Amino acid sequence: MIRLDKITKQNGRQLVFIEASAALQRGEKAGLVGPNGAGKTTLFRMITGEEQPDEGQVAQDRGITIGYFSQDVGEMSGRSVVAEVMDGAGPVSAVAAELKALELALADPDRMDEMEALVERYGDVQGRFEELGGYGLEARAYEVLAGLGFSQEMMDGDVGRLSGGWKMRVALARILLMRPDVMLLDEPSNHLDIESLIWLESFLKGYDGALLMTSHDREFMNRIVSKIVEIDAGQLTTFSGDYAFYEQQRAQNEAQQQAQFERQQAMLAKEIAFIERFKARASHAAQVQSRVKKLDKIERVEPPRRRQSVAFEFQPAPRSGEEVATLKGVHKRYGSRIIYEGLDFAVRRRERWCVMGINGAGKSTLLKLVTGTAEPDSGSVAVGANVKLGYFAQHAMDVLDGDQTIFEMLEETFPQAGQGSLRALAGCFGFSGDDVEKRCRVLSGGEKARLVMARMLYDPPNFLVLDEPTNHLDMATKEMLITALSAFEGTMLFVSHDRHFLAALSNRTLELTPDGVHAYGGGYTEYVARTGQEAPGLRS
Template identity: 30%
Template sequence: MIQLVNVTKSFGGRTLFEEVTFSLGSGEIIGLVGRNGTGKSTLFKIITGVEPYDSGDVKIPKSYKIGTLDQHIHFTHKSVVDECMSALGPEFKYETYRAEKLLTGLGFSDEDFEKDPQSFSGGYQIRINLVKTLLTEPNCLLLDEPTNYLDIVSLQWLRSFLKSFNGEVILITHDRSFMDSVTTHTMGVHRGKLRKIKGQTKKYYEQLEQDEIVYEQTRINQEKKIKHMMDYVDKYRVSARGASQAQSRLKAIEKMQDMQQLDKIADLDFSFNHTPCPGKQIMKVKNLSFGYTEENLFSGVTFEVDREDRIGIIGKNGKGKSTLLNVLSHELKERTGEIWEHPSLALGHFGQTNVQRLHPENSITQEIQEVNTDLNITRVKAIAGTMLFTGEDSDKKISVLSGGEKARVMLGKILAQKTNLLFLDEPTNHLDMESIDSLGEAINEYDGACLIVTHNEDLLRSCVNKLVIFRQDGAEFFEGTYDEFLEKIGWEETPQTKKEKKAVEKEKKPEKTQETSSGNKYREEEVMAQIETLEKYQSVLEEKIQNASAAGDTDAITSAGHELELVNAKIDELLELL
């Protein structure tokens, strides 16, 4: 459906990628990986025609519709539902169930549907844009970091949606677990080249590592061969007996591919600076409550933090996870309850709002040094270097940095601090997969305790031994790992999954007893017959879509897909009558 042939793109004399070639096959879901700054988002912009390219060719069928997730917010309607429905034509104005179904899956309540979209947080506004994209029923979705703004429950919904999506997807996300759960292929930008393989990220990175080992061994062998040949040339160049062979060897050397030694790719090097705490427990929280209005955001929160604990704080967005850290760090005053701290507590707090407290006119080194004046400039520069601010970059002012770079400065400040308790609020949002792996290793090696708000399931699985779970009815403490929580308790059902479960249960119901009135029984049988007929037609449409995909007939795919959506909606309506 989409094909790139020998596409090259440069910025300011730097080549992002060179002679990139790949094709997106029917039904493929591709995970696009690569370090920050390697050109993943630029590749999306080239495919959509937003960004020009230097050379090559991009081939997309005229009738092939591509949907993208817009990170820029521009709303023109007064309710969430109306804003979402604006993505469709006026002929759909009464079919708001289309938007409502998607909004419910992404964590919006029935009451939210009529609220002003401008009244929601940035993360929820991005979700509204995602709904607008999905409503247009594109043949292909290009999703750039959709997971950054979704909580774990919404991620489960998006995972299910993508698995059942009748089309193609290219997905950029640094959440390895999420990517591996939905993709059929992995494609990566590495050293200016693009590679696509069938399978998950582990297979891709293993292949990448093996290729670099082979390359380096080949380069070393070639260097030895060239040296051996040049020794012969130097020895026999002026000799009548060996001159022709020496000349032949020189020509052979010239034809050899120039194999440069691969540059080492810099990694974020996390190493938290620990100061001991003599007590077994470093913090105790009892019956804590807080609210911005008369109603509590959370209440009755009770747990203890041992000096080497790794506690994950998880749950839906808007329930108070980040606020809890702000209350525990005394940035907000609790409404009721107690917070006991060990006298030796030394706290390092990475928060989303803390980034705004960086001083715009300070340099990176000045920001890092102000949290620990005992550090000399050499050590400060070294910490800046571990956050990938090397050389003169460490003297840049905060005001010129991107959001991701400011987040790295905040992490650098925490590395400079002497701490025995870390609060990390969504630390993975601006990190690539390799940096997230490094962060996980550093948390495990840290001798202090850590409370971490994250929806990254890889990080939860690799680091956490206890959980604070924010659910519909408040927050609860769980003694165990994330996988143990999923096994023993699990996430509560969303309204959408409840409806689906209800439909399945109704299908399994035995026939009504004789006590059921004949009228009701007749009506029930009639509805079931209609559902059965629609389900048969559902299968016909699904087969039609598969055949059209194989034939590359995008018009037929769009037509059948639209019809299938209407059939699904009608089945939902009939199920409600049972």
């Protein structure tokens, strides 16, 4: 369906692809993986024709439709959300526009002399509209928007009033409604809550076209794709299987290549030692020359290209008291909307609570109440003895000083720490070498999140409160964070839509529902087993 044949592409000084080849067949669902900056977006843009390879070619089957969802959604305003989504539904939206124009023309008394031609054209266009499923388009648009978490009021409201994250969902809905022959989805799982994520999983499983997507959500990727295309050092390598199989296969390939490299290095060292030892002896001249020629002809095995991922280890945190946080009879409302009525909740030392609930259930509000960044209308919130609090909130990234470099920010926060220690900290969170000289204003969302996390964890608190800590983080950084937090001996209260993160770190679950607050004595895995659902909003 789509074939990349020996493509070479250079962006500035960077060689992004070097004679790389891959293919996407009809109906295949493939994940595109590779480190940040490897060229995933460039590959998408070459498939859509927005960019051309310097050498090689991108070939497509004649007449196929391609839908491309990227993180750059552009301007949206001036019409309802549902109208915006229907307008992007591919050929059917163009036919709908012509049908509407013909209806206006048929009602125009000044065009009576064209009536016969207009009626004939209207019949043709109406037939095409019906053939494309146009009459069910609006109902399908509402269905897709509901799946992505929009309320009826939001669907009928002005798209221009939505936040950036919700506009992303609108852009995604346009592609899903279009149902093209090929979908290219660049991080579709960003900005989605867990209910919308699970709905999207189900939609994509039932989609019969070809799919190529990137995602930092391991569970999401595993459940959808049956093939992985990896970009690494300018090459495209295809693996059959899901992301978990790819990881396993890649580790196995690396181990084999490392073993081959080490065997060859040992053999080369032995041959070179022989040559050095006997090169001055005439009696061994023929043997020496023979071995020199042999070494010249040997194809060298390269060591595996290892992706840099540095483990972060916590310094021991001070021990807190047994009672870490206690909420008694807490009432909280925003305007006429009641969030909590008489909430009682307690967090004890070494508990790791994950908080579940649909959008608007009060997850972030609970975290704000516990951290003191919001006050209850009535009732009490108390933090226990010797509790040292660390709070990761989404807005924390907005208050970074844009003029400071990464290293200057770390130095200002930890003036007593040595340069080597701070550079090691930066390296753990993906800032190596000259990266530490980047100014905060140029950092991506993921880089800002990593910097805030590094600053919070260096001098560790004993009570971590985390609001969506994995948003914007790539898989390697998530894994590093999970590994680090698994070894953390303090207490945690957190919200996340990443099921891998939830399952790996929680040992208690708090579920917020319209019927009340429910506490479960096990972590997220036990919660799923007990309720039969992966999120509260999925219950019938």
